[in-house]
Amino acid sequence: MIVLLDNIRSAFNVGTIFRTADALGIKKLYLAGITTSPLDKYGLENKKLTKVSLGSESSVAYEQIVESVDVLNKYADYTILALEINQDSKDLYQYLAESKVDSDKLLLIVGNEVEGVAKNLLTKSHRVVHLPMNGIKESLNVSVAFAIAAYTLTYFKT
Secondary structure, three states: OEEEEEOOOOHHHHHHHHHHHHHHOOOEEEEEOOOOOOEOOOOOEOHHHHHHHOOHHHOOOEEEEOOHHHHHHHOOOOEEEEEOOOOOOEEHHHHHHHOOOOHHHEEEEEOEOOOEOOHHHHHHOOEEEEOOOOOOOOOOOHHHHHHHHHHHHHHOOO
């Protein structure tokens, strides 16, 4: 699985995603837009990120990029899933029950904590999926949602 982090603003969230990506054997993280990197613009360690990543920034391949859409073009032969809840999204578990997903040829997009996945990325995705929620809130913290979705996509077998 390849993961695109689109404009994730919290270094703590990005660090947690790195740690989860390491645990799941994610091939590569693309850090797009304002998504913070393990190294700042001066090449110094981002201490907020590395505090929670616990060294996984060294074991997970990553690349800082400007334009998210470039990643979608690069992986055009992959199944592209956006993790977002909207009127057209499908429950992740229902989607997996109805579809064959090869996690080796999967690109998962995770978006900004407030705005979610950008509209231009949603329209280029093969499917928009969401995690079902039973409470009054419609979403989880981005790093928690990523962990649940990525774990499910990695280990769910159809």
